[in-house]
Amino acid sequence: MTVAALPETASAEFTASMLYLDGVTVAFDGFRALNALSFVIDRGELRCIIGPNGAGKTTMMDVVTGKTRPDDGKIMFDDGKIDLARLDEAAIANLGIGRKFQKPTVFENLSVFANLELARKTARGITRTLFARLDGASRDAIAAMIRRVGLAGRDLVPAGALSHGQKQWLEIGMLLIQDARLLLLDEPVAGMTDRETEATAELVRSLAGEHTVVVVEHDMEFVRSLASRVTVLHEGAVLADGSIDFVQNHQGVIDVYLGR
Secondary structure, three states: OOOOEOOOOOOHHHOOOOEEEEEEEEEEOOEEEEEEEEEEEOOOOEEEEEOOOOOOHHHHHHHHHOOOOOOEEEEEEOOOOEEHHHOOHHHHHHOOEEEEOOOOOOOOOOEHHHHHHHHOOOOOOHHHHHHOOOOHHHHHHHHHHHHHOOOOOOOOOEHHHOOHHHHHHHHHHHHHOOOOOEEEEEOOOOOOOHHHHHHHHHHHHHHEOOEEEEEEOOOHHHHHHHOOEEEEEEOOEEEEEEOHHHHHOOHHHHHHHHOO
């Protein structure tokens, strides 16, 4: 599919950002899951998105990845050059937008190394990928990714034998090795041990700058450990936006989400 680009006269407000949602609205049977939602994610930023159930967090990720089409609004990517609302899921993925769901989706019967090998971004078709021999540089890249996501020494371990947290790390590695520029991580520490949660926080923090990362999470201690800007959604719109201390002391956020 041809990428839909903005005309040269596009507003300057879209520039210098990786992701810009402008008045995005999605309604299901009259219920507005997103209600003129607008916010900006800077290039290389780590942003946390929080909010109560039904706030629109999942729908927001769905429209960014093309799973759901908005009824109105723009979803601008890469300095406002591309309107994602005009593209399908495959075209959006090919732009370098990767999404990790709460439940890991790895190939459990394959080794850690094989999972990353299959995930490698390549111009070859899947059949050629399966039977092609890896060159030294490709093997080195996979080995480096295994170390980066905390799975050193587990190259040949079947993914199904990994702990829940390790599967999460492997899936993040699978997105990274595809050269994902924007990572959408959905509750990445759900079900993890305290030690795994700490390691995941360290990994996610290390990605900022090199990648743009959006984390949707309910674990407020994990959110605090990321030390990032936090956007709170409620009823499909932004309720509050700022530091973790700001949003935790915001009366509206306390009333609808955090409580006392």
